[in-house]
Amino acid sequence: MSHVELPAANATSLNKPLRVLLLEDSAADAELIERELNRAGRPVLAERVDSREAFALALRDFGPDIVLSDHSLAEFDAPAALSVLRAIRPATPLIVVSGGIDGRTAVRCLRAGAEDFVTKDRLDRLPSSIEAALAVRQRLNTLTPRQLQVLGLVAEGHTTREIAQRLRLSAKTIETHRSEVMRRLGIHDLASLVRYCVRVGLVAADE
Secondary structure, eight states: OEEEEOOOSSGGGTTSOEEEEEEOSOHHHHHHHHHHHTTSSSEEEEEEEOSHHHHHHHHHHTOOSEEEEOSEETTEEHHHHHHHHHHHOTTOOEEEEESOOOHHHHHHHHHHTOOEEEEGGGGGGHHHHHHHHHHHTGGGGGSOHHHHHHHHHHHTTOOHHHHHHHHTOOHHHHHHHHHHHHHHHTOOSHHHHHHHHHHTTSSOTTO
């Protein structure tokens, strides 16, 4: 784990280190990314992993605020990482940071839920991309884990009855959670709710 710095999104978060998980098999490339983040003024804690097992463990134990992922690890690419991320920390954004990415792969990553992609020769874009990713998800921080779970299932198209059966709760309880989620997010209709969930990667665009 290393200490790097990034610009603060707002004054209230200035003193709180941002936890950055690097899914990267090249230690040299990870150092380049950290060096770029180190140019700014907010403390950051960074941890690097390079396998599915280590990634899942770090999501639980390290608890990152954001994930920076290469898209082409030998057996674990960015879309696969996004699937694991949604299951463990669905509100955490993922940005693809790659040495090179073709248009088709970029679209695939974005449809799978990636917030953005940044090439390694343009790492100067990374701080602003991180801030944008965190800002659009700020409202998700007001939700409880159960409310996030209900939100994801609603966005996937499950009915209240199906969600109640899956979570072993009453339909009335699910309706209460759904109403509270929409109130906290400031969203008033299902279409807008689904669009927001796709936008922040809670569900893949093709689900």
